[in-house]
Amino acid sequence: MVQGGLSRLAADRVRKAGVRLEPLLSRVGLALDQIDDSERRIGASNQIAFLEAAAHALKDDFLGFHLAGEFDLRELGLLYYVMASSDTLGDALNRAARYSRITNEAIMLQYQNAHEPKLRLVYSGVPRHADLQQIEFCIAAIVRLTRVLSGRQFFPRHISISHIRPKGIAKFASLLGKSLEFGGAADEINFPVGSADWALVDADKRLNKILRELCEESLSSRRSNTSALRVQVENTASPLLPHGLAKMNVIAKKLGMSPRTLTRRLAEEGATFNEILQQLKASLARRYLEEDSLPISKIAWLLGFEDASSFSHACRRWTGKSPRELRLSR
Incomplete structure (x- = not known):
């Protein structure tokens, strides 16, 4: 949970810009009374999503x-x-x-x-x-x-x-x-x-x-x-992707456990390491492809692929589209 002050600052900016606030809030699971009541705490993930939505609506990256x-x-x-x-x-x-x-x-x-x-x-x-x-x-x-x-x-x-x-x-x-x-x-x-x-x-x-x-x-x-262990794995793996170090043994060591223990505990959450890694890469790929100035070859490197071709194959597996097609369809 968060105090919500940052969300309220962003909401004030949205209102002053003449943008309808309620649809933005509803889209990320928030209600107007949560924003208007300064004593109400809100979910951290809701705040993150609202800030991204507000930035997009205001055209302020x-x-x-x-x-x-x-x-x-x-x-x-x-x-x-x-x-x-x-x-x-x-x-x-x-x-x-x-x-x-x-x-x-x-x-x-x-x-x-x-x-x-x-x-x-x-x-x-x-x-x-x-x-x-x-x-x-x-x-x-x-x-x-x-x-x-x-x-x-x-x-x-x-x-x-x-x-x-x-x-x-x-x-x-x-x-x-x-x-x-x-x-x-x-x-x-x-x-x-x-x-x-x-x-x-x-x-x-x-x-x-x-x-x-x-x-x-x-x-x-x-x-x-x-x-949750899944989130710990994501947060540990993200900065390691460009260096090709987002591997099971490396992540397990950084989290203070053996690869076998990591595998078992992820299974208890209904997940596998490879599944989490692929979903993380897919999520980051969509974000990076929104940046027209980022070459596809660099995005491939940022995600830990050896070359753009490997990234393209993975992108088709995730979305049914090539990186270029996905960029043009957004």
């Missing part, structure tokens, strides 16, 4: 990024204030990693406190490959938030985003800097050297103690979000 640059950061609620009242940027990022589930249970933040601090965003319970708008919002919002809290106009040393963007990357440079990699191995922000020790503008030890107690209470009231 950068909707998540645009929303991240405009919204009032205080709308993050308790998470914002517990971060803002922390002593240092490192403390704030550590609080974000612990308490982000209050806002969004689908994305876990993992903070590495080092000379060059890192914040990694890891998906839980929903497939990563289905999401573009939400993750771009989250990364851009985190960078903007850390600038405001620290009072410093810095650029991250490096940002890695695991999905592919064949065009429009320059649009991100004004906020995220030029050291930005799409199609990376992880969704991760590398902060400047020594930035963990930066003092925050609104640090308040007493307030932070009170807010951390509230966050702990809120956290303990939410049930654990255990990801």
